[in-house]
Amino acid sequence: MIVRAESARDHADCYMSLRHMPPVYVSDIPCTIRSHMEIRFPKKCEEIFGSLRGCFERPNSTGDPQIFTANELLPPNFLEENPHLTISDDKFVHPYTGKRNRYLVGDRFHNVASPHTHNTCRYHDINNCSSLHSYATSLAEVDNAKTKDKRLSSACSQNPNHHAFYNMLMDYDNNMGIVCKQKKEIQKRYPDHLIVRDRFLRFVLSDKIC
Numbered sequence: 001m002i003v004r005a006e007s008a009r010d011h012a013d014c015y016m017s018l019r020h021m022p023p024v025y026v027s028d029i030p031c032t033i034r035s036h037m038e039i040r041f042p043k044k045c046e047e048i049f050g051s052l053r054g055c056f057e058r059p060n061s062t063g064d065p066q067i068f069t070a071n072e073l074l075p076p077n078f079l080e081e082n083p084h085l086t087i088s089d090d091k092f093v094h095p096y097t098g099k100r101n102r103y104l105v106g107d108r109f110h111n112v113a114s115p116h117t118h119n120t121c122r123y124h125d126i127n128n129c130s131s132l133h134s135y136a137t138s139l140a141e142v143d144n145a146k147t148k149d150k151r152l153s154s155a156c157s158q159n160p161n162h163h164a165f166y167n168m169l170m171d172y173d174n175n176m177g178i179v180c181k182q183k184k185e186i187q188k189r190y191p192d193h194l195i196v197r198d199r200f201l202r203f204v205l206s207d208k209i210c
Helices: 008-017 030-040 042-052 108-113 119-124 137-155 160-189
Strands: 024-027 103-106 193-197 203-208
Touching: 008 024, 008 030, 024 030, 030 042, 030 103, 030 119, 103 119, 160 193, 160 203
Parallel strands: 024 103
Antiparallel strands: 193 203
8 A cells, every 4th residue: 555655666666566567557757667667677677678668669869759559559449359368488478469568658647737858758658659549548547536536525534444445445436337338338339249258357259149
């Protein structure tokens, strides 16, 4: 549990503790996180990010970033077929994308509100990858702010035990709402199929509805 504003170290510890590091990691300080990890874990960072250093292309202090496409980063509901897990002896190959590529990108809210001044930070912009345009990071920021307001308003009238339980229920309700919304969107695209969740809790298309 983090009871203070998270730092680059918190992000780095969380990232490095994951069994399968996510293909795309979104935060408000991607440049700082990358620099922090390069100091603490130089060899592992070289294995994970290579010369791209968490960007879609090699950062250049004088050039301009280009727009890239990476279909393996598209959300499942944008794919024609259900993705298949990749089993590899290389521990850095992600089972979902089947590739080693890892990206550290900034969310759109902070990129606009408080952009970094150094030119190389522009290479961490999530908009540099057209396949990530569907990632609604700004909407997530708004939803998080609304949830935070609800929690703060409830904290004044609850003891610690009730407050912790209330937060747990709010998280569960919020997550279930997101899952139901995603399922409805997928069902609209495939009305003749049954949408179920596999053992990894991903949505998959089952047999046609009779």
